Amino acid sequence: MFELSTNVASPQQLRRGDFSAYDALYLGEFSCLSYPNNFCAHPEFLADAAEQVHALGKKAYLRLFAVPSNHDLPTVRKVIEAALALPFDGFEVHNLGLLQMLKEMGNTKPIHLGVFGNLYTDATARVVKDYGVTRVYPNPELSLDEAIYIRDNTPIDVLIPVHGKIPLVVAETCFIHENSGGLPGEDCKFKCAQEHWLTRASGDWSLKDTGCMTLSGADLCMLEHVEKLTAAKLNAFYVQSHGESPEYIATVGRIYRDAFTKAFAGETEGDVQPLLQELSGLAKMGLCNGYYFGDAGRRYVGRT
Amino acid sequence: MSNPALLAPGGTLDMAMTAVDEGADIVYVGPLGWSRRPYESEMTDDDIRAAIDYAGERGRQVRVVLNTFPSPFEMDDFARKAELYAGWGASGFIVTDPGAISLIRRLVPDTLIHVSIGSGITNSWDAEFYRELGADVIILPYRWDVEEIAETRCVSGIGLETFLFETVQTGKICPGKCIMSSYLKFREWLDIEGKDTFGSANRGAKECYRVCQTNWEFSAEHGDPVQIKLRRDARLMLEQLPVFVELGVKCFKISGRERPTAMIRDLVRFYRKALDGIAAGQTDMSVYVDELAALRARWTVEKRKRVDVLMDRAEHCADAAPALAMAR
Structure with missing residues (x-):
């Protein structure tokens, strides 16, 4: 009926997390190959990961590094080679050169175009569909x-993020490492394990920084609009959880699982205020609706 | 080996004509709402036609910048624009969206298509993707040097274009992979030609507020905040030119549609002289050191002024009433 998915970076996170609310997991931290034990960089972890996720009755999609330089391509190629021989349910690709590479390597698995694939038009969706892309973010x-409109006019499956911080920037260098005196190539000592924030008091602006990626300060929250999403016959939903705690992932997943289950069964959503309060409590910089309603990303638009 | 082309900005008709007069082989101009620049650095269709005529009469070319990521609802307008400019004699386009590249190639089979920096390529396989899609030339990231250029020449037959900037950037290096500005703020615009735009500069709205170039506080969970900028810019380059030419770079691009015309005039004059020297066998660029230093200093000052203007708009964005567009 619908698929609710989230992301998992490493075997450790896969073991300790509660993903019971989710139907599918995107494996790998796509913004940084140096992230500890990142599925995107460690082909040796992939067989066990695919097996574990399938044993939980969920789909396993493998993410590929979003901004590979020429120097990174051999690592990415090894990951793809390993994954092609494993029962992954698909790849997530952000980089168009990697689409080209997957085609050259004879990939037949479904491909999902990730958030940094810059998908803005149905014309581009038709281009990437020719490379095996079946779902776009x-x-x-x-x-x-x-x-x-893109879904209907391509046609193609679209993934709709419903909760979590919005990926705004992916860079080729680590901002945290660079600004703590680290040199390129040096061990980064996983400084991004601590939360880092960018704030600009005069403009009331805040952003979360994970080193290679900058995320919205506020958490996207579409709980008040679940009925609108289901009425539009959207059915692939995503919770962005990079850098969040296991409690966050479990709680957010549970709330949206319940909401979509009710909505798809035709039940009215009722008063969501207590749940919104719970979600607000998990969001350090408040909630927003992203760009879904034609506004600047950090604004929140209520149901009315 | 044919001599590489010098591409220069035409942020206004006056700037486009000046660039032609100073020796640019190609001038690039952007239509209102379609080229990721503020209203004062884009042109009306009448001015674009005049620029095409002026350049054509002097044996030069005009590329039209259609490098927004259009809305899926705008593709018919996008197609009409491309056909219009090609009909007027524009020799090519600078484009970002892969679907738009494919569309232009179908509509105007003989035109030249440059892939814009907004495509955000990071490796040589990206270049091959765009060649297969029908693009002729790809602009390479600022940071790429000899090794990456040579490797791309091996992987793909696409033509290579580089900015005339040195690879000294640090911080958030993310062309084509950034929507910070529109997350924080944007306003809707109605151009005098009727285009209604909203969202980021990526999408044709008038302002990327350059939030990466202002001061931020950066803080870890356990630590004191530090004042920081998110990006340090590249600077004008010169020394690398002979080897880049040797590697087969086809086009060298001066950016700066939003700079003063006098600055662009002097840059075109300077790089024309340097490229002509290289074509005549000159490899020692040290003779230009003083001239380059003065231009770098001017560039930095102008850039700072520009960032201040944009940040001021970010903070008081309802105040200004631009000449070529109306805030809605």
Whole structure:
């Protein structure tokens, strides 16, 4: 009926997390190959991971590094070679050169275009569909109406993020490492394990930084709009959870699992205020609706 | 080996004509709402036509920058624009969206398509993807040096274009992979030609507020905040030119549609002289050191002024009433 997914970076996170609310897991931290035990960089972890996820009755999608330089390509190629021989349910690709590479390597698994694939138009969706892409994560700047138009006019499956911080920037260098005196190539000592924030008091601006990626300060929250999403016949939903605690992942997943189950069964959502309070309590910088309703990303638009 | 082309910005008709007069082989111009620049650095269709005529009469070319990521609802307008400019004699386009590249190639089979920096390529396989899609030339990231250029020449037959900048950037290096500005703020615009835009500069709205170039506080969970900028810029380059030419770089691009015309005039004059020297066998660029230093200093000052203007707009964005567009 619907698929609710989230992301898992490493075997450790896969073991300690409660993913019972989710139907599918995107394996790997796509913004940084140096992230400890990242599935994106360690082909030796992939067989066990695919087996574990399938044993939980969930789909396993493997993420590929989003910004590979020429120097990184041999590592990425090894990961792809290993994954092609394993029962992954698909790849997530952000980089168009890797689409080219997957085609050259004879991939037949479904490909999902990730958030940094810059999918803005149905014309581009048709281009990447020819490379084996079956699902796209539209650029966060697109409105819901635009995402639906792309789905219907390509046609192609679209992944709709419903909760979590919005990926805004992916860079080729680690901002945290660089600004703590680290040199390129040096061991980064996983400084991003601590939360880092960028704030600009005069503009009331805040962003979360994970080193190679900058995320929205506020958490995207679409709980009040679940009925609208289901009425539009959208059915692939995603919780962005990079850098969040196991409790966050479990709680958010449970709330949206319940909400979508009710909505798809035709039940009205009722008063969501207590749940919104719970979600607000997990969001340090508040909630937002992203760009879904044609506004600047950090604004929150209530149901009315 | 044919001589590489010098591409220069035409942020205004006056700037486009000046660049032609100073020796640019190609001038690039952006239509209102379609080229990721503020209103004052884009042109009306009348001015674009005049620029095409002016360049054509002098044996030069114009590329039209259509490098927004259009809305899926805008593709018909996008197609009409491309056909219009090709009909007027524009020799090519600078484009970002892969679907838009494919569309232009179908509509105008003989045109030249440059892949814009907004495509955010990071490796040589990206270049091959765009060649297969129908692009002729790809602009390489600022940071790429001899090794990456040579490798791309091996992997892909696509033409190579580089900015005239040195690879000294640090911080968030993310062309084509950033929507920070529109997350924080944007306003809707109605151009005098009727285009209604919203969202980020990526999508044709008028302002990327350059939030990466202002001061931020950066803090870890357990630590004192530090004042920081998110990005340090590249600077004008020169020394690498002979080897880049030797490697087969096809186009050298001066950026700066939003700079003063006098600055662009002097840059075109300077790089024209340098490229002509290389074509005549000159490999020692040290003779230009003083001239380059003065241009770098001017560039930095102008850039700072520009960032201040954009940040001011970010903070008071309802105040300004631009000449070529109306805030809605």
